[in-house]
Amino acid sequence: MHKIGVFVCWCGSNIAATVDIDRVVAEAKVQPGVVFAKDYQYMCSEAGQNIIKDAIKEYGLTGIVVCSCSPRMHEATFRKAASQAGLNPFMVEIANIREHCSWIHKDKEEGTEKACVLMRAAVAKVTLNTPLKAGESKVVKRALVIGGGIAGIQTALDIADAGFPVDIVEKNATIGGRMAQLDKTFPTLDCSSCILTPKMVEAKSNENIRLITYAEVEEVSGFVGSFKAKIRKKARYVKEDVCTGCGVCMSKCPSKKGLNEFNMGLNNRPAIYIPFAQAIPNVAVIDSTQCIKLNTGKCGLCEKVCTAKAIDYTQQDEFIEEEYGAIVMATGFRPIDASKFDEYSYSTCKDVVTSLELERIMNAAGPTGGVLLRPSDGKHPHSIVFIQCVGSRDVSGRGKPYCSKICCMYTAKHAMLIRDKYPDVEVHVFYIDVRTPGKNFDEFYRRAAEQYDVDYIKGQVGKVWEEDGHLVVRGVDLIANEQIILNTDMVVLATAIEPDPTARKVANMLTASIDTNDFITEAHPKLRPVESPTAGIFLSGVCQGPKDIPETVSQAGAAASKVIGLLCKDKLTTNPCVAHSDELLCNGCSCCEKVCPYGAISYDTHLINDHGVKETRRVALVNEALCQGCGACTVVCPSGAMDLKGFSNKQIMAEVEAICL
Template sequence: MKIGVFVCHCGTNIEGTVDTAAVAAASREFPGVVFATDTMYACSEPGQDGIIEAIKEHKLDGVVVASCTPRMHEPTFRRTLERAGLNRYLFEMANIREHVSWIGKDREANTNKSADLVRMAAAKLLKNRPLFSKQFPVNKSVMVVGGGVAGIQAALDCANGGLKVVLVEKDTTIGGKMAKLDKTFPTVDCSSCVLGPLMVDVAQHPNINLHAYSEIEEVNGYVGNFEIKVKKKASYVDWDACTGCGLCVEKCPSRKATDFFNEKLATTKAINIPFPQAIPKKAKIDPDFCMKIQKDKCGVCAKVCPSEAIDFTQKDEFITENVGAVVAATGFDLFDWTVYGQYGGGKYPDVITSLQYERMLSASGPSEGHIKRPSDGKEPKNVVFIQCVGSRDKSVGRPYCSGFCCMYTAKQTILTKDHIPDSQSHVFYMDIRSPGKLYDEFTRRAMEEYGANYIRGRVSMIYPKGDNLVVRGADTLMGAQVEIDADLVVLAVGAEASVGATDLAKKLRISYDAYGFFMEGHPKLKPVETNTAGVYLAGACQGPKDIPASVAQGSAAASKVLGLFSQDMLASDPQVSVVDIKRCIGCGKCIQTCPFGAIKEIDFRGMKKADVIETICQGCGICTSTCPQGAVQLQHFTDNQILAEVNAICRF
């Protein structure tokens, strides 16, 4: 093999602490190397052209580029090789930037280490063999998990692009958190008026199949060919028959069921439809509060239902959907603020969450848009808002900023003034974070036009005094302690990963961070991809996000899916495990350890053997280190290739 070595300056990133010309000179002495040079930017157009010219001029059949991490530019240089007519796997990269120049200042030591890394890469390259992708067909349908605004947007964009969409929503209606909001910032337009039409579009779109009150049970398969088991939870109502007329809800005598849609501000009927614009508009029985299910009494709903849809014996049902891609859009949940003893820990009824306040403001909420204190139903005049409750607070394990609370708090102060003109809002804040189009102007409006009293500081204590609450905090700009008599306290609770997010991540085989938010493929350049092919992200499941950002991500994820499905066949990655059938003893250890279910047992002339399903294998290599016989080898990372690198570095 004739190897060419290209040592990149990366401007001064590498050249600043590595003598790249010396590395190139040293490389010329390594086995197989016939050509070596340093180059200003290997990844630039002239840099790549230089590699192609050298391949042709020196008849190279393998290339080493010593530059940066392969994460970004390995695909770049592999394409360069292909343009020059070489197989893309006859390429190795030595990372002399992240592993050398950025971490040490000793130029001589750095130069020596860089040369060693090039020596390893060249030694491995000598053992490399051309590898070829296989083609496999794509199922051009997509599953969107989560029917909040991000999932709705992703589903509609995919469906409008001609794809079949399966939308799975765990609640009985789509709409997510946005459906609970009264108004949106910075326009103060009605949330359900904006979202409602989109929800209707979902219901009516011929390409969208909606499974509400359903959850993902099991995910098998791989990009282009996922097989997903969906649990349709028992609603005790036959939804094919239910027309959503609401007669059952009207007549149900059990009134104490938990009203999750109204954030537990009120109670609801044991059989209920969460809100008038629900999609699908179907009734569901809460079995904990149904007298028929609990005590075998009542059954009024079944008697009044004109379409005989009530089925007290309904069980969970499982269905299987085959799709080619998945968009996770599972959103967020609210931080449980009751850990804050200083805010009463849940003892005081007039300390509520921002989302509860939102339901209070909403005309479809339990108080029909009138702000009323939970304790006595009185209209509050002094409303205190506390920001960063469960955000930017290491002491409760939530060091991150939830991003949207500053904005919705400003909105809520404006709405408070609109609802109760003689009211006064007070906002305790840490910093006002309002980067966004018309966002900062909006917070200024809350202060300047609506007279919200912004106090920079944290609240140390809320305690009852008579019928009211005293909110004590610091005013750090004045260097003073403040105490405010409040009729109502609204906590701007932060966002956290939704309940069950990590379980779903495990099923989808995607990564999540320390807080349970799903990990994107690259923090800047792959914001909606994951490291699992065919699985994409949209909305707050990836990190707290406001509505515009969630919608943008929904569309972005859809465009990725449409791009993926623009091809009829997909190429598999040939860097997969291969079983040497002569060495395999059929012990099955690899089958047990494979995290992707990519190895199956086969019968080979009456003998048990392992066999790798190429399209499922992700090339993690766990099987290769598990196999007691060394019978499984990961292509492009074989034992021989790795040992060649080890030998190159351990010469003395």
């Protein structure tokens, strides 16, 4: 005999405004099996939970339905409450009458009717629920951080400080990421390298951190607590443990045509190179596309000059396989390709540069040694025009629909630094809006505009072209409501940032959700911002959304604390909604085994008592620790032996029937 309790939440006015709560309660009371129905303003509050707990005890409820917000929000809350009152937590069903009902329907009659149907379906389902018991799985006490920029480094350092071993996998030859390329950081104008490189050194020297550079994660299997990863360590052609980083090979290498990626391709580097002086590990790498020896078999100069005997032209890619309890994505970003925007003549005029290129030009270790020079003729510019929002807030489809968040601030920084160092240079900035919400950010921007006389022009630029050795910028001044034409020496494009192109591949491997802009989706935008909806996968840095360095560092720390919280546990409770096979029905056909993405199904031959007839049969067995509960096997099973706990055929059929009633 079922004794079902139905609890209808008002969610303040969120539900009550468009759903007639009294009618839902009245309707609930007449559903088969329902012995108790009650409403309350906030069912998730302590008082609300107490109503549920008291009713469970008083009426001896065998199952409950909570009509409230999405189960993704509060299913866990109500399951916990039920369990505290002595009811199996899996005897709880949620009817989502907020996100799927009251918030989208304006007509109260319609909303109420739909809420009643959703409640009916949940009641029909819960009467078929069975008590489930969560199993346990192990936790491998090691974390993997994918990406070695400031986000990955900070996350790894924090995890390592708590005493857990961490591997950082970085696709480039050195850790450091984008921050290493920056000159100064806003709003304090700290030197970027001076605050980053000590952290890089710390990551290298920390005994709990293993750096796996020039490597990419190839395969990930498993689940929270015990992931298995296969990492490809690309051939460097230099023995990492032997190279001293002396740099003699770089000066002798005759192939010097490779574009220097670290300087955004503004100058060239040899085929054997160390990305930058402070690289960690400070070990050379050979660019196999540029190396003469690797391509033609002749040369071998670097091997001759290397006193440490570190060069090895026969090196092959290596594979590392390791188990991890948690994985952090810190795959970072890149600026978008500005050549898509023809109107700014980026691909045709050398003096039109992106902000990250300007960052390298301004940097003391950059291609010009930190002297502001025009890339075309190496002359000192007398006027510079900055164009903001290049590809950001662009709904035309060429750029990105989002605000890249950091551009207003770095443009103000560039403008200020240039005016400070070269007061003779005129600086104009075209902007749509200046967005400076951050600690000391607006003060910083005002300083640029007021103290440093940077000319901020509200409006967009229509065209940039070259004329008689200088650039002409045609734009519009929206405040003066007139077209303006400026002659200038350099144009700087504040290009939008986009997630690193590897993010999608990595996310797919980790089954982490990713949005249409390729940013990784968080489990909850407000309450679980550093976790992916996939258990055991955490997010750090710009892979989750545009952010500046302080935000990245704090998010990295938050992700680390979540990882530490997970790794501290000895056992994890597993999802009990897994597949199970009825051995009396199973005919041992192996269909389910073939579709299982986790290899959770195996076969065993054993003695079965089929209604008094004893027979030895081959039947499917589900490994509950491996099964993730997708249900693929349930549909292929020709004999109907395979079913999914918590989402059984009967339960879903009952829901369908209740909806179509």
